[in-house]
Amino acid sequence: MADTESMVQDDTGDEHLCQPCSRKDIKSTANSFCSACKEFQCYDCSNGHKIYAFMSDHKIVSVSEGQIHVSSTDCEDVDVTRYVCTKHNKLFEFYCQQDDAFLCSKCAITSHRKCEVIVDIENMDGRSGCEKLKNELVEAIHSTYQVTELLNETETRLSDDIRALSDKLKNMKARLIKIFDDFTDAILTHASVYSNTTQDDLKKKKVKCETKIKSMKKTIRTLDSIMNTGTPAEQFITERTMLDDVHLAVKDATSLNNELSSIDINCKFNEQLKTFKSDLLSELCSETLDISFHVSNPSKFELVRSIELKQSADDVKEPFYTGIDFLTDGRLVAVDKQNGKCLIYDENLNVKNSYKLPRNFPQCVAVVSDDEVAVTSANKYRLDFLNVCETNDMSLSRTYQMNAKYYSISMMNDVNFVVSTIDHIQPFRNVSMSGDENDFDIDTPSKKYAVGNNYCAYIRGRNKVVQSATAEDKIYIYDIESGENIVIKDKLIKSPCDVAVGPSDHVFVVCKDTKCLVELAHGGHVLSFHQLDMNYPRSIAVSKDKKLLAVSNSCVCRKKLSLYKIA
Incomplete structure (x- = not known):
């Protein structure tokens, strides 16, 4: 507000000095307030509004009403005229619900005497409404x-x-x-x-x-x-x-x-x-000589079904799904780390069968073909391959001994995987279908990650690897061909976990602390986010046709598995 520091009150709190006069070292009592000038003015200074044409539309109110303006709207962005009745130059004190109109005391008496519902504005709760408007903005x-x-x-x-x-x-x-x-x-x-x-x-x-x-x-x-x-x-x-x-x-x-x-x-x-x-x-x-690319809109998600994961009769512990993936026909494969088994769900999230793995602590799963999946292990140096039949029967087909421990796994092409590492100097590696292990020829931070703190996925359409570093609250996207990388940090990305590739090669990340699904565009910026109805979301999978998305969590006693349709 202009020169509000020069305003002086007497002991009764009713007297104000004219602010224009105060700037000339003249003390004179103010008898009005200009809501446009935002100043208390004496009679002589206020008369300037009648003399000069550019001030003719200024609103002059009483000193008491001006004090309310100063105390309640001390902000340059607030237009104080909206609180004043333009007809009577008085503050609004009432609200007519029948006519949806604000009224000063004179309006209430002269124009709205017959209205049935007139309420005192002071008794109305406008803060929650303002908060709602603020959130919308x-x-x-x-x-x-x-x-x-x-x-x-x-x-x-x-x-x-x-x-x-x-x-x-x-x-x-x-x-x-x-x-x-x-x-x-x-x-x-x-x-x-x-x-x-x-x-x-x-x-x-x-x-x-x-x-x-x-x-x-x-x-x-x-x-x-x-x-x-x-x-x-x-x-x-x-x-x-x-x-x-x-x-x-x-x-x-x-x-x-x-x-x-x-x-x-x-x-x-x-x-x-x-x-x-x-x-x-x-x-x-x-050869084609054109410049053509499509900038996709943010994805929208429609909940199809959500189920609570309960401990079954043959389970020794509460289930914990650390890896999920879709078969080509839409069935869902889940890895239960706590009970060391794989499960198959149909499109309605009904369990169709389960298979006890010969060793404990399976971690993540990747669908290899119509009838085969690959499963990583956290405490054993191995990669297991399971046959999956149309009848939902499962059997172990082969096992490869690995030189490193691997966590998440993603298909890179028909013969190779991209896997995230556990306690290894390279955050992710290239593993072939025959068990050959290789490092990518790109520079990555020389940092070892613990179990559950390092996830990765391969973006086929762009030859890139996306890495989710949980403890760092960061997402890395590496270009395999050029070796360049980008680092993504955002207030929504807190304790990021599993990652998957969705429509238009956008990256989906589930974040434990913010309980949301974050969508990243090609440039790495946050394109959209979806609040999930579960605590500590951890695993995510996108169907092969990019139309379905599954999410599971790691919350104790409230574990869930949810299926969404991607619009």
């Missing part, structure tokens, strides 16, 4: 913030895709150049072979011509010698005996001349050209 701000984050993500991805487009064109150019270079090499090789063959043929013909010339020159020398030194008889005999040979030589020369006077060399590369055009067209047709 907070939620709206959060939603708008999420939209802003989506826009930021879209802007970033657009820039990245533009840069990627340049690389894509360069790669395309390199591939086209390689096709042309391969075509050039093929043509030149073919031409070289044709040239060598043709050259050999030309050389043979040339030798044939030279041999004929040499033979005819020899005959000419014989004729010259006989003509110069021979007797007429010798000349006549020579002429008669060589007549046929000369005529044959001339005939052969004429024939050879006719044969070689027009040499046609025709080397065609039509087949190679067709292949080149086909390869070029195939390369161009297989």
Whole structure:
């Protein structure tokens, strides 16, 4: 408020000094309050509202009403005029429920005497309503913030895709150049072979011509010698005996001349050209040059069914599901760590069968195929594979001894898993279906995690691993190809546990302390959250068609298993 420090009261608490006069070191008693200027004013200063046009719409109230304004609305963001009757310049004191109108004391007497329900505002509880409005605005701000984050993500991805487009064109150019270079090499090789063959043929013909010339020159020398030194008889005999040979030589020369006077060399590369055009067209047709991505909306969840997990007759302890996953047909597989067994639920969360594992302390489960699941162990270095039939029968098919202890498990591809570690320098590793163990070629914090403090999942569509570090209140997302990573911290992410990949490759995280399901977008920001009706949610699974989500918890005596439909 403007200059409220200069306001002075007397012993009765009724007298106020004019604030404009006080700034001029003049003490004069205020007789009014301007709700627009937010000042107590004397008669002379208040008259300025009648003189200056820009002050004509200011509301002038009494000093007592001004004191209420100052004490109850000492905030720059509050418009005090909303509490004043514009007709009578008096504070609102009543509320007419019939007309949904606020009334000053004069309005109540003059205009609403016949109204049946008029209540004193002072007796009304407005705080709870304001609190509700505030919460609605907070939620709206959060939603708008999420939209802003989506826009930021879209802007970033657009820039990245533009840069990627340049690389894509360069790669395309390199591939086209390689096709042309391969075509050039093929043509030149073919031409070289044709040239060598043709050259050999030309050389043979040339030798044939030279041999004929040499033979005819020899005959000419014989004729010259006989003509110069021979007797007429010798000349006549020579002429008669060589007549046929000369005529044959001339005939052969004429024939050879006719044969070689027009040499046609025709080397065609039509087949190679067709292949080149086909390869070029195939390369161009297989390539797409577009920038297209979809920014998904936050997911919505509809509860299908929720059940309480009770100890059965053959259980030695209260059940505790540390791992769950969906079979391809929609059935749910759960691992009960406390009782060392696997269970199968149908789509209505009815138990169809259970299987006692040969060793205790199974941890998490991943569905491998239509009829097989893999189960990790916390206190044994092993990975168990179970066969699961359509009739819900289960049996142990094989076991691999591991070099490290593994907790959560997620399918990476058809032949590999991504597993989180227990007391190992690498937070997650790559394990094959045949039991081979390898580290990823990326930098991760050299920190060991205890049981139940390290979860991971693989995002197939983006070749990324998401890690949930419970004790750190952090989520890590690692890019396997580039090695880059992002770290996510948020007030909603407290004691994060299991993670799963949902629609549009969004990441779902269950958080124990906030009792909620948090959805993370590709950029790592919180896209949405859903409050869960259970304490200490711990395990999560998403169906293969991304339409169902299951959650279980670790609360003592109140363990639950809930099934949601993802909208």
